[in-house]
Every structure is written in structure tokens, then in C-alpha cells.
Amino acid sequence: MTTLPTQTQKKLGLVIDLDTCVGCHACVVSCKGWNTENYGAPLSDKDAYGAEPMGTFLNRVHAFEVKPEVGPAQTVHFPKSCLHCEDAPCVTVCPTGASYKRVEDGIVLVNESDCIGCGLCAWSCPYGARELDQVEGVMKKCTLCVDRIYNENLPEIDREPSCVRTCPANARHFGDFADPDSNVSRLTAERGGMDLMAEMGTKPVNKYLPPRPKDEMGEIDILAPLLAPVAADPKGFLGWLDKALEKL
Amino acid sequence: MHPAPSVIVFTVFSGLGFGLLAFLGLGIPNVGPWASFAFFFIAFACAVGGLLASTFHLGHPERAIKAFSQWRSSWLSREGCLAVAALLVMGLYAFLVIFFDTRIGLLGYIGAALSIATIYATSMIYAQLKTVPRWNTALTPVYFLVLSIGGGALLAGQVHLAGLMLALAGAVQVITWMKGDTRFEERGHTLETATGLGFMGKVRLFEGPHTSANYLMKEMVHVVGRKHSQKLRVIALVFMSLVPSIILLALPAGHFLALVAVVSHIAGTIASRWLFFAEAEHAVGLYYDKR
Ligand code: SF4
Ligand code: SF4
Numbered sequence: 230m231t232t233l234p235t236q237t238q239k240k241l242g243l244v245i246d247l248d249t250c251v252g253c254h255a256c257v258v259s260c261k262g263w264n265t266e267n268y269g270a271p272l273s274d275k276d277a278y279g280a281e282p283m284g285t286f287l288n289r290v291h292a293f294e295v296k297p298e299v300g301p302a303q304t305v306h307f308p309k310s311c312l313h314c315e316d317a318p319c320v321t322v323c324p325t326g327a328s329y330k331r332v333e334d335g336i337v338l339v340n341e342s343d344c345i346g347c348g349l350c351a352w353s354c355p356y357g358a359r360e361l362d363q364v365e366g367v368m369k370k371c372t373l374c375v376d377r378i379y380n381e382n383l384p385e386i387d388r389e390p391s392c393v394r395t396c397p398a399n400a401r402h403f404g405d406f407a408d409p410d411s412n413v414s415r416l417t418a419e420r421g422g423m424d425l426m427a428e429m430g431t432k433p434v435n436k437y438l439p440p441r442p443k444d445e446m447g448e449i450d451i452l453a454p455l456l457a458p459v460a461a462d463p464k465g466f467l468g469w470l471d472k473a474l475e476k477l
Numbered sequence: 478m479h480p481a482p483s484v485i486v487f488t489v490f491s492g493l494g495f496g497l498l499a500f501l502g503l504g505i506p507n508v509g510p511w512a513s514f515a516f517f518f519i520a521f522a523c524a525v526g527g528l529l530a531s532t533f534h535l536g537h538p539e540r541a542i543k544a545f546s547q548w549r550s551s552w553l554s555r556e557g558c559l560a561v562a563a564l565l566v567m568g569l570y571a572f573l574v575i576f577f578d579t580r581i582g583l584l585g586y587i588g589a590a591l592s593i594a595t596i597y598a599t600s601m602i603y604a605q606l607k608t609v610p611r612w613n614t615a616l617t618p619v620y621f622l623v624l625s626i627g628g629g630a631l632l633a634g635q636v637h638l639a640g641l642m643l644a645l646a647g648a649v650q651v652i653t654w655m656k657g658d659t660r661f662e663e664r665g666h667t668l669e670t671a672t673g674l675g676f677m678g679k680v681r682l683f684e685g686p687h688t689s690a691n692y693l694m695k696e697m698v699h700v701v702g703r704k705h706s707q708k709l710r711v712i713a714l715v716f717m718s719l720v721p722s723i724i725l726l727a728l729p730a731g732h733f734l735a736l737v738a739v740v741s742h743i744a745g746t747i748a749s750r751w752l753f754f755a756e757a758e759h760a761v762g763l764y765y766d767k768r
Binding site: 232282283284291294295296297302303307318321322324325343346348351353354355356357360361363365367368424425427430437439 | 478534535536537538540541543544545546547549550551552553554557602605606607608609664665666668670671672673674676677678679680681682683684685686687689690691692693696697759760761764
């Protein structure tokens with residue numbers, strides 16, 4: 230049924246730390262790899278080595294420049310994938326029931342054998358988190374690696390989403406937002422985790438941690454006394470020169 | 478949004494077809510079985526043809542039957558159910574009129590109501606999308622309904638009503654453009670809210686996530702088509718509304734002129750619908766520094 234559950238037992242999701250993300254795209258590659266080899270239709274590429282390559286990805290990394298009122302601009306690398314919204318418009322618009330939000334953990338999934346590939350769910354998502362696979366004709370989106378996190382065949386350390394496991398900067402964290410003591414809930418509280426496009430009313434589960442303020446370079450004052458500025462009111466030859474030049 | 482030909486054909490012709498069916502269900506025009514056959518044929522051809530066109534943009538049209546299941550939550554599903562119900566009821570009604578020369582008034586009224594409801598459901602598929610502020614307004618269903626009723630009246634040969642409705646459609650169209658042009662800004666979606674980084678300063682895209690286009694950009698960040706939008710607006714308004722309403726209201730009635738009015742109206746409506754999609758800006762464009 231494509232009505233949304235009023236409440237989910239868990240709220241699994243990601244915290245993405247914009248302070249530590251270095252924009253290496255490792256999460257993009259590992260996501261593509263895992264989700265091509267495992268659950269559901271593979272993520273296709275068309276014209277991969279040609280002039281206009283186009284492929285399906287569930288996670289993409291943008292890079293933004295933020296220019297404050299004063300001071301230099303700052304680059305912020307910005308990974309973006311499904312935010313597993315609590316009020317997910319992509320679920321309610323689906324005509325077939327293929328899109329659904331799980332009651333047990335809040336993960337938003339697509340049942341690919343029911344999907345007719347109408348694309349309406351992708352239209353309803355503000356974040357560009359859904360892509361229609363051009364070869365399979367079904368909607369693809371982040372599954373939060375539902376085939377890893379509960380997979381008892383994997384070593385315990387690997388039972389988290391592929392992107393989180395891969396990130397060399399530790400910029401991605403996985404956990405249960407319904408538990409106030411979880412790693413993700415604490416990170417969100419401590420670092421002021423924020424919603425993307427909150428005014429859309431989608432109530433995203435995933436949270437983004439803003440970049441920390443940059444360090445200020447303090448004044449270096451060991452040599453300062455030796456470098457006292459030239460007298461503001463010069464005397465002698467300099468004084469004469471100053472006055473002479475002024476008169477010109 | 479990408480102005481896909483299949484979706485333009487679908488909305489224009491199913492709108493006309495269901496508009497005409499609504500009139501036929503009300504017993505307008507009241508003609509004999511043979512003339513009725515011609516009217517019903519045109520109405521069903523438009524409505525069914527439009528619906529078939531809509532399946533061309535599906536990834537898996539063979540599973541279309543599943544789309545009837547989620548009418549509780551999905552406007553697209555409701556549209557499918559209502560369309561089939563309208564076609565079945567009107568099919569039975571037409572069968573009795575054509576072959577038995579029998580009009581069951583109640584059946585026709587139900588069919589007419591279902592036809593109008595179908596048009597409303599179609600419009601709500603677009604109007605429900607918060608991600609496309611230009612569409613996300615009560616004006617969208619008004620625009621679809623006025624056009625369908627006007628077009629239906631035109632095809633049903635209701636000269637005066639059609640003339641007035643099409644003039645009204647022109648007015649509604651102008652209002653939707655005027656309001657639509659500022660809607661995105663009014664909603665306050667910016668790259669700053671999209672990234673949450675507004676508190677730090679002005680945000681701009683430094684480097685895109687990929688070097689060539691992807692599905693999102695092709696489908697939702699369609700900016701190429703807007704270059705000629707002002708000219709197209711004039712063309713749409715003149716052919717969709719002005720020419721047919723002048724012909725219907727000011728000139729003497731005749732079969733040839735009626736045909737001109739119909740052709741003009743359809744051409745203008747296609748231009749209008751092309752703009753409906755091409756000018757609609759999706760919020761995801763913000764992440765790509767394009768709308
Ligand atoms: S991010 Fe998009 S696809 Fe994911 S749940 Fe929210 S609206 Fe749906
Ligand atoms: S593309 Fe598939 S999952 Fe998305 S709304 Fe259509 S049927 Fe549902």
C-alpha cells in the first residue's frame with residue numbers, strides 16, 4: 230500500500246558530515262558497485278565510453294562554494310542520496326504500490342516487480358534521489374543497503390551501508406534516529422544536524438552536519454615589537470621630504 | 478520539466494475526448510443514432526488515443542494494470558480508475574443510443590460526471606507536486622477543466638458556449654502564466670535552503686556531481702525549451718483561445734469555419750501544453766544551478 234505508516238519502529242538513516250567530507254566520490258563508486266552486484270536490477274550505464282555517457286547512480290557528490298559576507302569563499306563537498314523522508318511524497322504518488330516505506334525501520338524502498346516506470350515518484354522528490362534505470366525501466370533509489378545491514382553472512386563490521394563502510398574520511402554515519410542515544414542522534418544534537426529544503430515538509434530522516442567554523446589565524450607577535458611601524462609624524466630629513474612632497 | 482510528446486498528446490487529446498464525452502452524457506447534442514455514432518467515435522478516439530499515448534513513457538507498460546490499485550493515495554491511480562469507469566459507463570450509454578436509439582438519462586449523467594472527474598484527476602497529478610511550484614496551485618485544475626469543457630463544447634457543436642468557454646480559457650491561461658512566473662521565488666526554495674548552508678553565506682555550484690547529463694537533468698531540469706517561450710505564449714493564446722472564440726462568437730456558423738476553429742484550438746492547446754511542461758521548474762534544478 231502506498232499510504233505512509235503513521236509511525237515506524239526504527240528510523241534508520243544517515244548522518245553526513247559536511248565538515249569532514251573531502252569530495253573523493255568513494256561512496257559513489259562503492260554504492261554503484263554494491264547495488265549493481267546485489268539486490269534488484271543492476272545500475273546500468275549507457276554509452277559508458279562514448280561522447281555522452283549516462284548511468285544510474287543512487288548517490289552523487291556535488292561541490293558547492295559558500296561565500297560569506299566577509300572573508301574568502303569555502304568549498305563544501307555535498308553527497309546526496311535518498312533521505313528516507315518521514316513524510317515521503319514519492320510513496321504516496323505511486324500508482325502501483327511499488328514504492329513503500331517500511332514500518333519496521335522506515336526505509337523507503339521500491340518493489341521492482343510492481344514498478345511500471347512512470348517516473349512520478351522521481352518528480353515528487355525534491356532532492357533528486359530517484360533515477361529511472363534506462364535499461365531496466367524501473368525506478369532505482371538508495372535502499373540503505375537493506376541487503377547488508379541485516380545480512381548475517383557478512384562480518385558484523387560490514388553490516389552497514391556500503392557508502393558508510395567505504396568513506397575514508399569517516400564523513401558518513403549510519404544508525405537509528407528513533408533512539409535518542411544512538412550515534413546518529415547524538416551527532417545530530419551535538420553538531421546541529423540540519424534538514425535539506427525543510428520548507429518542502431518532507432521531514433527527511435537523514436541529517437547533514439554543517440561545516441565547523443574555520444580557525445582564525447591569531448596575531449603572530451614574537452617579532453612584533455621589532456617591527457614597530459614607522460613614526461606617523463616623521464622628523465629631520467624624512468620630515469622635510471614629507472612636507473616637500475605634500476606641497477607638490 | 479521535459480515536455481515529452483507522449484504526455485502532451487495524452488493530456489491534450491484525453492482532455493478533449495472526456496470533455497466531449499461529458500457533453501454527450503448530458504444528451505448534448507440531441508441527434509439521431511447515426512450522427513451520435515460520429516460524435517461518440519470522435520470522443521472515444523480522442524480519450525482512448527490519449528490514454529494509450531500516456532503508456533508510451535512507461536518503463537513497463539505491460540504492468541499498467543497494477544496502476545489501478547492505489548486509488549486511496551495516488552492521483553495517477555485515481556485517474557486510471559476514473560478513466561476506465563467513465564469509458565465503460567459511456568460505452569454502454571453509447572451502445573444503447575446508437576443501436577437501440579435509447580437514452581438512459583441517469584447513465585449519461587453518471588458518465589458525464591465520471592468524465593469530468595477524470596479530467597480533474599489528470600490535473601491533480603501535476604497540481605499535487607510541491608516540487609514544481611508553478612503547478613502546485615488550484616489554478617492547474619481550473620486550467621485543465623476550462624480547456625476540456627471548452628474543447629468538448631466545441632466538438633459537440635455548442636457554438637456559443639464553446640466561444641465563451643474558450644475565451645474564458647484564454648483568460649485563465651494568462652492568469653496562470655502571470656502567477657506562475659513568480660511562484661518559485663514566492664515559495665522561497667533557494668540553493669541556500671536546498672543545502673542548508675545559507676547561514677554561512679551565498680551558495681553557488683562549484684562543481685557538478687557528474688560531467689554529462691543524467692536522468693534527473695533530462696527529465697526535470699529541462700531548460701533548453703524556454704528560449705522562445707514568449708513567442709509561444711502568444712501563439713498558444715491566439716490559436717487556442719482567440720481565433721476559435723472569434724469564429725464562434727462573431728462569424729456566421731458553418732462547417733468549414735467550425736473545422737478551422739477546431740484545428741486552431743487543438744494546435745494552440747498543444748503549444749500551451751508544451752509550455753506547461755517546458756516552463757515548469759523543478760526544485761531539484763537548484764542542486765544543478767539550473768532551473
Ligand atoms: S529523499 Fe526523495 S526519494 Fe527519498 S524518501 Fe525523500 S522524497 Fe522519497
Ligand atoms: S516509477 Fe515505479 S515506483 Fe515510481 S511512482 Fe511509478 S510505479 Fe511507483
